[in-house]
Amino acid sequence: MNPQSQSSTPSYTINCRMIQEAAALERLCQVVRIRGFRIATMAVETAGEHLNIALTLEGTRPIAMLQSQLEKLHTVAEVALGSNSVARSRSA
Amino acid sequence: MNGAQHILDAFHRHNISTVFGYPGGCIMPLYDALVDDVGVEHVLCRHEQACALAADGYARASGKLGVCIATSGPGATNLITGVANAHRDSIPMLVITGQVPSGLIGTDAFQETDVLGMTLGIVKHSYLVDDADSLPAVMEEAMTLAQSGRPGPVWIDIPKDILLTEVAAAPAPTPAQPTASCPDLTDAIALLRAARKPLLYSGGGISLAHAEDRFRAFAESSALPAVVTLKGIGNPGKHNPYNLGMLGMHGSRAANKAVDECDLLLVIGARLDDRATGKLDGFAPNAKMIHIDADAAEINKLRPADLAIRGELNAILENLTGALTSKPLTIADWQRQCRTWHTTGGFSAADNEEPLAPITGPAFIRQLSRIAPDDTIVACDVGQHQMWVAQHYEFDHPRHHLTSGGLGTMGFGLPAAIGAQFADRDSTVINVTGDGSFMMNAQELATIRRYRLPVKLIIMDNQCLGMVRQQQELFYANRESQINLDDNPDFVAMARAFDIPALHIERTDQIRRGIETILAYDGPMLLHVAISREDNVWPIVKPGASNTDMIDETRRTSKANKEQVA
Numbered sequence: 001m002n003p004q005s006q007s008s009t010p011s012y013t014i015n016c017r018m019i020q021e022a023a024a025l026e027r028l029c030q031v032v033r034i035r036g037f038r039i040a041t042m043a044v045e046t047a048g049e050h051l052n053i054a055l056t057l058e059g060t061r062p063i064a065m066l067q068s069q070l071e072k073l074h075t076v077a078e079v080a081l082g083s084n085s086v087a088r089s090r091s092a
Numbered sequence: 093m094n095g096a097q098h099i100l101d102a103f104h105r106h107n108i109s110t111v112f113g114y115p116g117g118c119i120m121p122l123y124d125a126l127v128d129d130v131g132v133e134h135v136l137c138r139h140e141q142a143c144a145l146a147a148d149g150y151a152r153a154s155g156k157l158g159v160c161i162a163t164s165g166p167g168a169t170n171l172i173t174g175v176a177n178a179h180r181d182s183i184p185m186l187v188i189t190g191q192v193p194s195g196l197i198g199t200d201a202f203q204e205t206d207v208l209g210m211t212l213g214i215v216k217h218s219y220l221v222d223d224a225d226s227l228p229a230v231m232e233e234a235m236t237l238a239q240s241g242r243p244g245p246v247w248i249d250i251p252k253d254i255l256l257t258e259v260a261a262a263p264a265p266t267p268a269q270p271t272a273s274c275p276d277l278t279d280a281i282a283l284l285r286a287a288r289k290p291l292l293y294s295g296g297g298i299s300l301a302h303a304e305d306r307f308r309a310f311a312e313s314s315a316l317p318a319v320v321t322l323k324g325i326g327n328p329g330k331h332n333p334y335n336l337g338m339l340g341m342h343g344s345r346a347a348n349k350a351v352d353e354c355d356l357l358l359v360i361g362a363r364l365d366d367r368a369t370g371k372l373d374g375f376a377p378n379a380k381m382i383h384i385d386a387d388a389a390e391i392n393k394l395r396p397a398d399l400a401i402r403g404e405l406n407a408i409l410e411n412l413t414g415a416l417t418s419k420p421l422t423i424a425d426w427q428r429q430c431r432t433w434h435t436t437g438g439f440s441a442a443d444n445e446e447p448l449a450p451i452t453g454p455a456f457i458r459q460l461s462r463i464a465p466d467d468t469i470v471a472c473d474v475g476q477h478q479m480w481v482a483q484h485y486e487f488d489h490p491r492h493h494l495t496s497g498g499l500g501t502m503g504f505g506l507p508a509a510i511g512a513q514f515a516d517r518d519s520t521v522i523n524v525t526g527d528g529s530f531m532m533n534a535q536e537l538a539t540i541r542r543y544r545l546p547v548k549l550i551i552m553d554n555q556c557l558g559m560v561r562q563q564q565e566l567f568y569a570n571r572e573s574q575i576n577l578d579d580n581p582d583f584v585a586m587a588r589a590f591d592i593p594a595l596h597i598e599r600t601d602q603i604r605r606g607i608e609t610i611l612a613y614d615g616p617m618l619l620h621v622a623i624s625r626e627d628n629v630w631p632i633v634k635p636g637a638s639n640t641d642m643i644d645e646t647r648r649t650s651k652a653n654k655e656q657v658a
């Protein structure tokens with residue numbers, strides 16, 4: 001892999017709140033993968049009936065497209081794009 | 093009531109009277125409950141894939157929820173192609189599978205598969221029920237979800253012990269549907285009025301939203317030239333003078349030309365699929381685009397919209413119709429131009445005057461379209477014959493044309509026809525299939541016989557996987573690879589083995605009588621139509637190329653077909 005090209009891949013932070021259910025995280029990760037993003041970091045916290053999931057994602061496709069696909073998931077209550085996600089390049 | 097009885101009770105409360113399924117170990121409690129139930133007709137197909145595809149055909153033809161049922165393990169995995177098919181075409185479907193008992197999940201028990209995990213990408217939503225008392229709420233939510241917004245399959249995987257457990261919880265209330273308000277259309281109407289060459293582009297979203305009538309009214313009153321996607325065929329109606337037909341890879345030259353020339357594209361209920369748009373860079377290069385859809389995720393997905401409107405299509409179409417009726421658009425030159433293109437660049441098929449000439453696909457489908465009753469439902473398979481139906485059969489309603497659009501599933505047609513016939517026992521249902529596709533679910537002839545369904549079967553037999561052969565000829569230097577089917581079984585004898593009478597035709601002068609005979613017969617009948625191996629579907633756009641680069645050799649094919657059948 002060319003490290004140069006990897007370092008120029010845009011990186012985004014996303015916070016997602018979704019209902020806890022069987023396969024909740026798999027459902028989320030599946031959409032992230034198939035829509036063209038790679039999970040760099042992921043932190044999950046349980047909050048009552050919900051999961052709060054903080055993700056750092058990398059990918060060259062428009063992040064708005066992923067956001068609207070995640071929002072479509074029945075158990076996703078909220079998807080917030082982090083303020084540092086303005087398609088910035090990941091620092092090498 | 094145990095879990096299994098509760099499921100049937102939920103069916104009754106939702107007026108679900110027909111389900112398609114296949115029994116097995118972990119779903120046996122549900123089949124046991126069915127023994128005492130007279131209100132639900134269970135249709136036993138001969139393969140779970142066919143159960144799912146029949147439920148899909150039932151839903152497409154009726155606009156209602158399709159339901160399929162299977163056991164765990166192989167039963168569930170056999171459903172997958174059919175459920176994926178429904179997912180790709182946004183068909184409302186409820187899938188119920190038995191799972192190994194709760195305590196055995198994760199132990200590699202007999203017939204255990206991780207159904208929830210392996211189906212995540214092909215469902216709108218899914219559940220693994222872990223508590224009998226949650227079943228009422230899960231059932232209600234699943235049925236609502238499958239049919240609301242952008243519909244799709246919802247899968248409920250239920251461990252066997254839960255099917256047997258008494259459910260203490262009362263039936264859950266049906267979740268309230270949000271009331272549809274119409275978004276502001278001022279900008280859309282302004283764009284339409286400013287355009288000199290506006291074009292209406294509609295897809296499968298029209299019937300998914302049950303907006304067929306409102307769309308028809310809008311198309312007629314606006315008199316906008318119109319193109320349709322494969323799944324939008326029938327939207328504008330066959331008598332609409334401005335309907336240019338299907339666009340895209342096998343679209344008409346007229347439709348693709350209009351898209352190329354238009355200055356405003358009004359996209360309604362379509363997702364700009366690559367088979368329709370061709371290479372996106374070259375798609376509608378001069379046009380602004382208004383994109384109206386129920387699914388926010390489709391808007392700006394592939395091509396940014398100049399104006400995006402998300403909302404309920406009935407309300408939007410009603411308001412657009414009102415606005416354009418009170419003050420019609422003045423686009424007479426553009427309408428004239430499109431009609432000229434339609435005359436010179438619509439789908440053409442030479443009706444061969446020579447009685448002994450071999451049958452060509454387009455000529456056969458044109459005759460079928462002329463002879464079959466207006467409300468005939470045609471369920472296609474996948475391949476050249478599917479495209480000939482899309483091009484040459486004149487549909488007056490989108491629910492009359494059942495086709496596997498997004499997934500392109502060979503083997504769809506026969507079970508889908510079965511589902512459609514259950515949706516309406518009185519309508520004429522025809523499965524147009526190829527010799528390759530037919531063999532993918534041929535076991536369903538047994539289902540036709542068992543339920544005495546009067547489905548008509550037409551096999552367009554070119555002794556090969558025609559669509560693949562065509563692409564090998566055109567794009568792989570004619571290097572044929574694994575497409576030969578010249579050792580097909582005797583299809584006429586095969587049908588007869590299932591008690592289905594059958595007829596063989598091969599010459600042009602036999603077409604009319606062949607079609608009339610199967611339609612007149614009071615019961616299922618098969619028509620085996622021998623066609624030339626070399627026939628191609630024209631026009632064609634090379635995958636990945638722009639729609640303006642169509643290859644059209646219609647004339648060459650017709651000439652070759654002047655030869656006579658020996």
Ligand SMILES: Cc1ncc(C[n+]2csc(CCOP(=O)(O)OP(=O)(O)O)c2C)c(N)n1
Pocket residue numbers: 473474475476477478500501502503525526527528529530552554556557558559560
């Ligand atoms: C299940 C499945 N497998 C493979 C394909 C790829 N495929 C598309 S069309 C086609 C040939 C279809 O042959 P046939 O049913 O005889 O129809 P024809 O093209 O000859 O009209 C194939 C193999 C598919 N669409 N679906």
